[in-house]
Amino acid sequence: MIGARFRRGHQGIFALFTHLDSTVEACKALRAAGHKGFRAYAPLPEHELLEEGLALTHSPVRVFTLAGGLTGAATGFAFTSWTSMDWPLVTGGKPILSIPAYVIIAFECAILFGALSTVIGLFINAGLPNLRPLVAYHPECSNGSFGVYVTAPPARIDEVRTILAGFDPEELREDPDGFDV
């Protein structure tokens, strides 16, 4: 849906790193130099990289979880109550509105809606599914290496190259077309 999008007038550089600490340092250096259009790649959710290197804020996925869960619970209660009131029929001598029994339905709906809206929240926030071709990517990033991809205008690309080269990248690859990632 979102994925990497071509950015007119920009160039890209992909640096592949073997070490976690060099990746974190490279991200910090890029941020210090005022670059914003960059992404780090990792084969695992490495907290040091996510928290120190990129200083990401709270993920809004939790709002989706909460909203989905509350919607589900409300739907479950509303559905069972409305259908019982719609044709009031006493069975087993129980009240028409048998709340304890409806708690079970409401609970299951809360979990179901909460889980599905968590997935929707993840997809929206993480830009998945990304059905465009895999550009600005290196297959080693799912294996054992870390990566940093920077998009910058041609005027600043030399500066970016110097910063990245200072952290001993395994590989430094330049894209004539920059992508927003």
Next chain:
Amino acid sequence: MTTAELTQRGALPNPDVGKYEDVNRDVLKVLSRPGKGWWILFTMAAAGVGLFLTSWFYQIYKGIGVSGLNAPVGWGVYITTFVFWVGIAHSGTLISAILFLFRAPWRQAIYRASEAMTVFAVMTAGLFPLIHVGRVWHAYWLVPYPNSRFLWPNFRSPLVWDVFAITTYFTVSAVFFYLGTIPDLAAARDHARGLRKKFYQIISLGWRGTDREWHHFSKAYIYLAALATPLVLSVHSVVSWDFAMAIVPGWHTTIFAPYFVAGAIFSGVALVITLAVPMRKFFGLEDYLTVKHFEAMAKLCMLTSAIVLYAYMTEYFLAWYSGEPPERGSFWNRVFGHYWWANWIMLTCNGLVPLMLWVRRVRRSIAALFVISIFINIGMWFERYVIIVTSLSHEYEPWAWGLYRPSVVEMGILIGSFAWFGFWFLLFTRLLPPVAIAEMKEVIPPPRRGRVKEDAA
């Protein structure tokens, strides 16, 4: 904690696995080598699925009369097997969600396989209500929708709760399972060639492992685990209320929910052991599924076996203590009546055999655990058989007592259900990484150049 201590606790894999690349190499090679043994098992599973479908189609063609179901025992092998498979499903979510929230150090290596087991077990269980209703073309009546006069189903009925519980459980466990595999599917994509690469390209949803993806993914995973945890406890409770809400002697008891949940985890962990032992051997995953992992699962079995045994004893005691003749009669009938053998298989396999797990040497012997886990699987199937069949065969009025004998068709479907489950599980071991690659990397110390530490010092 030092590396040695972590390895000792089972958090770290074998010291031979020291780099991220090692995990990719060892796990992804499973996907590229079918092997003769796999094909033999797969052929057997496919034949079993054939038996399953033949038996079911025969029943659909001739009618539910070809099963042994009749008054008074209207629930037999089908419902027994349904509860059995729902129970099996529980350990997967326990290991993947509950142990994730508790940060259990040993779950990483085993959770993918057990989660897959959960999904396939619910898929198997979900067929049984359809088989049991007989006229399967009316199975959509299970969906809560109003009839032609706009009367809705009775939401006070535990059977309706069950529909909600099982569909929710299947959806959530399938989503949780799939979501967890996405980063590993991307790893498989980057490794594979040809048609397989195309397949992984599509199902990995274009995952690249960027900071943004990982950031939201980690959070979504925690929330899903937090939702799956109460769900797993609720599902088997709801299944137990299918029985406990009825006034049948032997069913109508308040301990059913915790008793069923403990039994579900007991049987599920046992099946994880049964499946993990051959998987480890055939696919050369000895460095990942170590004796530590098996010992940890054996301890879970020990605990849940004790809870289940305690529940059996409580049931007998309360039947006697209640002073109710039908209740006492029902339990006397269980132990000494027509189905005494089923009850004693249950007590032996679930209560006595697992006592061996209290010995440390047994817990650390993979061969012994494999044998014990099969006993537990048999015992837990018989537990449900005992609860369902003996209780229905011996209710209140002596003239309404009756016996039940499973027919050949029912046995065909029972055996076929194991093949159906095995069929999917075997496909899983060939198509999806059977050990969670990204999560295994989390327990391996990340590669560092070391300059940061020197600077700090």
